[in-house]
Amino acid sequence: MVLLSDPVSLSVVRERFRRWLANLCWPSRDVDDIVMAVNEAVSNAVEQTHPSAIGAEVRVAARQFAERDGGRRVLVAVAAGEYWSPEPDGFEGPGLLMIHTCMDAVEVSREVDGTTMLMTSARVPPLGFVWP
Template sequence: MGPLHPPDDVISMVLMADPVSLSVVRERFRRWLGALCWPAREVDDVVMAVNEAVTSAVEHTHPSAIGAEVRVAARQYAEPDGGRRVLVAVAGGEHWTPEPEGFEGPGLLMIHSCMDAIEVTKEADGTTMLLTSAKVPPLRQEF
């Protein structure tokens, strides 16, 4: 058997715009961040923020949009000082508009408290929310 391969720096999923998808997102992000040795408190922040963004996308999908999807992708990256962050993109349908009026809601305030940065872009076919996590320490290399 070969050596263990390092965890993937990237995770992505396409979910039905349905509340049932939320537990899948939370569980997969917890497992992924655990494999990346993310600090426990920061795992909670990222999972809560992603859950809230996906909840918003699901809740604001037009009821007539049969088979509507929410796409979630994230990647870990290192900054020049070795500190690590995750960048998460949550993309929903054309009826999801978490701005500008949505920025006052409790969900958005919670995301702001859990993440370092939020950026929302709206295109004709949908909205994408980009979330940047707080910086966590570099992984210590074990030799």
């Protein structure tokens, strides 16, 4: 997804992720964690867009992957321009702490032209698994 760096984009990303996860038959108890983490990352990127960056974009990509035992995870990347800095040196705000709580792994990489946050969800059972 390529979204304008605008607060309106937040509702779009939440709705699309909920629909996508429903199509993957993702367990409903885990959907909110992923949606909240993605929403917070996109929100952070939008808030830190430089005022002169008219037409700035936030890019979101995601995919499901299966582990060897059939367990499933979602990998989500949120990328934005040079002004986004989700982890200022030595500081973790409440939004970033929430992302870390909602996801199993979070990595941030900074390049000259922007920042990317890579988030990996908690493991969920294979499709067709029935809880005992």
